[in-house]
Amino acid sequence: MKRLPVTVSILAAAVMATSSYAGGDAIFQKDCADCHYTVGPAREKTISDQLAKKGPELWYAGSKFQKEWLLSWLQDPKPIRPMKYNSLTEKNPADHPKLSAGDSAAVTDYLMGLTSADVKAGVIKPKKSAKGRLIFTKKMPCSGCHQYPARKGKIKGGLSGPSLVGASKRLNPDWVYAYLMNTKVFKPVRDMPDFAGVLNPKAMEKVAAYVAIFK
Ligand code: HEC
Numbered sequence: 001m002k003r004l005p006v007t008v009s010i011l012a013a014a015v016m017a018t019s020s021y022a023g024g025d026a027i028f029q030k031d032c033a034d035c036h037y038t039v040g041p042a043r044e045k046t047i048s049d050q051l052a053k054k055g056p057e058l059w060y061a062g063s064k065f066q067k068e069w070l071l072s073w074l075q076d077p078k079p080i081r082p083m084k085y086n087s088l089t090e091k092n093p094a095d096h097p098k099l100s101a102g103d104s105a106a107v108t109d110y111l112m113g114l115t116s117a118d119v120k121a122g123v124i125k126p127k128k129s130a131k132g133r134l135i136f137t138k139k140m141p142c143s144g145c146h147q148y149p150a151r152k153g154k155i156k157g158g159l160s161g162p163s164l165v166g167a168s169k170r171l172n173p174d175w176v177y178a179y180l181m182n183t184k185v186f187k188p189v190r191d192m193p194d195f196a197g198v199l200n201p202k203a204m205e206k207v208a209a210y211v212a213i214f215k
């Protein structure tokens, strides 16, 4: 009998703890999970599993994105890919669902908690590297598939991959490096060409550091 109040307060504490966390999770399950996976890794899914979802995998969202960017993008989602996701022929319909500021904060907290062990922190420092620029714009075909900010405020580059304009605000530089080193962990379908055997790790660091300064 004497134990009862203790049990009750433990239960109450547990309920409070889960409900503050569950907020973003519950919104996600209701409004977002139809189009996005939150369980990885991507390479363990079949191609039809991959194509079953209409949007990118988000199980590593906390490693990929910068929190401030995510918080504001979810409230005002501007197109990232010029083309529709996984298509080379259809334009991006620019019709992503929007969240209120409150729901965006809850969902951002939830997504920032989803991280990948393949992304090591503190490896890449954003840097205006001449070598990185040379790789991105000349030596490798990166700019043939990705838009990027060129000199004098001009946007250049191809349309088949996600735009890298604004990458300095959107992407975590360490994720860019991990993605270049090990593309298939993150996206095996309609993925990027695999540069792992083409660029050595130093060159990958330089190009990741260069992408990380894109305004
Ligand atoms: C009908 C399918 C659909 C629904 C529902 C949906 N999304 Fe998306 N989502 C997409 C597509 C398609 C993209 C790619 C958009 C682009 O590139 O501009 C995307 C992109 C994203 C991105 C950026 C991912 C990246 O790698 O570039 C985030 C974050 C995201 N969605 C979160 C959410 C959240 C949170 C919800 C629920 C409120 C949600 N989505 C609901 C289809 C959907």
Ligand code: HEC
Pocket (backbone or CB within 6 Å): 056, 080, 081, 085, 086, 136, 140, 141, 142, 143, 144, 145, 146, 160, 161, 162, 176, 179, 187, 190, 191, 192, 193, 195, 207, 208, 211
């Ligand atoms: C043949 C076209 C092609 C080439 C060449 C290419 N990419 Fe990509 N890239 C893609 C595609 C396709 C994706 C993933 C598409 C998706 O998630 O919708 C991608 C994704 C990326 C991403 C992640 C962007 C995001 O928001 O999810 C980065 C960063 C990137 N590429 C950098 C590079 C760099 C650096 C190079 C050169 C070393 C390069 N890419 C070469 C097509 C290409």
